[in-house]
């Protein structure tokens with residue numbers, strides 16, 4: 633079992649107060665910073681490029697947890713590692729759920745010196761990733777449809793989390809299990825009880841007192 637890590641999603645940050653809000657994250661018990669890369673094609677929203685990640689890296693020593701929601705993750709993973717990504721997760725759907733392609737990209741990310749993981753959308757069967765689990769530092773279970781912050785937590789994704797816990801145990805692996813979408817001061821308990829050890833939270837963290845909100849997810 634891994635100890636719990638909070639990875640606040642800067643998708644919900646107030647960018648007019650970016651340095652102040654990053655300073656709050658630095659002063660909080662969050663250990664990671666979740667950076668959502670959207671290309672306007674894999675998902676219907678557009679966010680940050682690598683130069684923005686470089687700016688965050690200058691302001692923070694938090695582990696940069698980069699979630700690629702892009703149609704060509706093999707192209708962009710090296711670019712974001714170069715910009716400072718410590719963990720890169722990419723969607724299996726972007727690689728046609730082809731586990732040979734997924735395996736090659738996991739290997740490539742490791743070769744470039746970063747941690748690597750895969751992400752599954754709500755409608756994707758998590759069991760398809762079984763062949764690549766031993767190469768994953770983390771598996772990210774989406775608990776909303778990717779694209780936007782502020783949506784409701786999908787509790788019906790918890791069987792995927794439990795399956796990952798069982799696989800990890802059965803195969804004696806050590807990957808982290810991250811959940812992303814709709815995590816707040818209530819829903820995090822359901823995720824943690826199911827076995828999630830890495831919690832992404834965007835709108836919940838950035839509404840009100842950032843430090844107190846991060847602490848609330850560690851109770």
Ligand code: DX5
Nearest residue numbers: 641778779781782814834835
């Ligand atoms: C959604 C992103 C999430 C998003 C979560 O596509 O992957 O990381 O920021 O936002 P909340 O926590 O508000 O659901």
Ligand code: ZN
Nearest residue numbers: 668699812832
């Ligand atoms: Zn995300």
